[in-house]
Amino acid sequence: MARGIIVFGSPGSGTTTLGRAVAAQLGFAHFDLDDYLWRWDTEVPFTRSRPREERIAMLMGD
Template structure:
C-alpha cells in the first residue's frame, strides 16, 4: 500500500446511478487500497438484481468487519438508514 493511502478512509456517497462505484474503482487504482460498495452489503444477489434487501444487522456487521480490517479504503454508495455505525471511521466524505 502506498504511503499516501495509509490513512485514507474515504466515503463517496450519492444516489443510485450517480457514478460513486465507478469513481471508487478509479480512485483505488491510484491509492492502491481496497474498494467496498454499499450495494454489496445492502442487496442480496438476485436475478434481476437489487430486488431483495439483506437484514440490517448482517449489513452492518459485514461492513464493519471489512472496514476495520484495513487501514485505508474507499467506500462507495449510500449508507442512509442503516450505515451510521461506520461514520466514525471516515476521514473524508464526499
C-alpha cells in the same frame, strides 16, 4: 491513523465506478455499500435487501 475516502451518491450516478478508480489509483481497498445492503439474486436490482445479520457478518469478514 486510518485513512479513507467516502464517495456518496445516488444509484446509477457513477459512485461505484469512481470509487473503484480512486481506490485503484491510491492503493486503497474498495468497499461498495451496495454489495452489503442489496441481494443480487433478484430479477430487478435494488429490490431485496440482505437481512441485518447477513450484512453484519459480511462487514466483519472484510
